[in-house]
Amino acid sequence: MPELSLAEKLEILADGAKYDVSCASSGSSRRNKGGIGNAAQCGICHSWTADGRCVSLLKILLTNACIYDCAYCVNRRSNDTRRVLLTPAEVAELTIGFYRRNAIEGLFLSTGVVKDPDHTMELLIEATSILREEHRFNGYIHVKVVPGADLLLVDRLGRLADRVSVNMELPSRESLQLLAPDKSREAIVAPMKRVGELIVQTKEERKVSRKIPPFAPAGQSTQLIIGASGESDLQIVSLAAGLYGRLSMKRVYYSAFIPVNTDTRLPSVVGTPPLVREHRLYQADWLMRYYGFAAGELLDEEHPNLDLSLDPKAGWALRNLHLFPVEVNRAPLELLLRVPGIGVRSAQRIVGARRGGHLSLDDLALLGVVMKRARYFVTARGRFGADMTPDAAGLQARLTERTTPRPRWSQPSLFDGANAIDIRSTITGEL
Ligand code: SF4
Incomplete structure (x- = not known):
């Protein structure tokens, strides 16, 4: 097979990253100390495509190759698809190139698991440190943590990135076992806990000395896939409340399940993905974070699911x-x-x-x-x-509200007009 150009690799890897929704970038303030780029406190992901994915970050995978075989994932091992791997230097080169052309303000870097979690994390760390140290790039960087990696690698990544995230993906241990049998709940929660601890600890230390480098100053986030497994909204909202309360999670993102694989373990989705449910979950999440609602007030055993017709x-x-x-x-x-x-x-x-x-x-x-x-x-x-x-x-x-789901699911192009605002952004309004 002929060697791919960097542009061709980019096309494949940007496409492979499109299902990860956890890429909002607000909440970080990294001062420019003579290099290039600034991360802005008030949020640099202010452009949205019709399907709601932010495009002011270069959103790519380091690789779409993966040793795991998660049922819902387009990049899973058993899919017959062309596999591509960027070198850390190529990730940096692409980021700086787009940045200089004003196409992006930062980087969202995710990945499949290549060889093993530690090796993959080392590649992510290398890409991030080339950007920070060689290119002196001060722009926003959000990097995925690979579950199962050594926690010392998590510590190193958090010192370089503005935000890190470990995707929880499935709301229960049972669903994880069924749909992502190569991952364990423990391997996902351990780095989350570590990140939460280091965020708190570093904030305290920096009150004493500003020389201590920040640790993931924009916090950590995670993503839950909605509708690939049978959990109720009560289970999902309670889980999110626990993540906010116990693990200092900055944001939980909800991603309506999109069937990209044929797999008997997955539900059949007729028509559009469950976007209205996703929207209601974002509203419930908003109410917990800003309006003082507890999960148990919004839902209970008698009403385990949110009413789709009513906020x-x-x-x-x-x-x-x-x-x-x-x-x-x-x-x-x-x-x-x-x-x-x-x-x-x-x-x-x-x-x-x-x-x-x-x-x-x-x-x-x-x-x-x-x-x-x-x-x-x-x-x-x-x-x-x-x-x-x-x-x-x-x-x-x-x-009762008429809530119109997004009309189609498509990958935002880095070159889209990007002015449309979708259902997800509407949750920032007054409820
Ligand atoms: S580990 Fe990530 S990239 Fe690999 S199959 Fe699972 S979801 Fe896909």
Whole structure:
């Protein structure tokens, strides 16, 4: 077979990386000390394609060869596909080349497992250190950790990268055994724990001496595949809550299962992947991280799955109608945050504005409250916002959303217009 050019390798490896969604880059601030590139605190992944994948990072695999055979993966060992491996120097060359042409702001580097986890991690470390040390590249770098690798290698990678991530992929040990039998839960959780510990420890040490190099300053993330196995949303949301609480996880990403292999262990997906479910999980995740909801409030054994037609905050409100309406001039911030249509910013604005006098219903809209939703749940100066108090069924009908999944699944090109905003980005709005 003829030797491939670097461009041809890039095409194969960028295509192989497209199913990994954990590549948002916000949260890191790395100062330029004379080299090239800056990682921006406020997030450099601000461009999105129609299918929601960010393209301001060069998103590639080091290799699409893999010794493992995960049922859901396009790069698995048993697939008959052309295998390509970049050298660490080639990864660096590509990154710098795209960076200089203003096509990217950083690198997201993932990989198949070549030879063994340690060897693969060493290649990732080498690519990252060439960028940092030879090219003095200060831009954002997110690198995947290979489960099963020596934890000392994890330590080294975290000193070079802005973010590291270990993909959990499947929400339960049983599913992992069935669909990714070469991986173990322990091999995935051990580096996560190590990264979590080192992030906390290094932050403390740097309070004493700034000479200590940061460790993964943008934190760690992970990805869960949704719908390849039978776990309920309750199991998934509880797992995410544990990851945030116990392992200092910065972000959990949810990726709707896309059937790329024929495998009897996998469910058949008719039509589009479960994108609305993915969207609802992102909303639930948002509510846990910013609105003070516990996983057990959003879902329980009686309601183990999120209602696809209703956002999870509205779902919670409908199950707790006895708490409403809330008087906006008196309610504490925590309760305001639970009102459908009142987001974090508008709740804070209400608390600030009411110090200057009692708020009216008209004031609420000016403060950013989505009155179309909130009016059924609030009073202001004792006045109710809606013309009637519908019962739970009537409210459900009024709050039901039509959520349109993304029309197709396709790999974002590095050269796309990249202006479309998809369903995933909409979760940053007020719930
Ligand atoms: S280890 Fe990663 S690259 Fe290899 S088959 Fe599994 S999911 Fe695919």
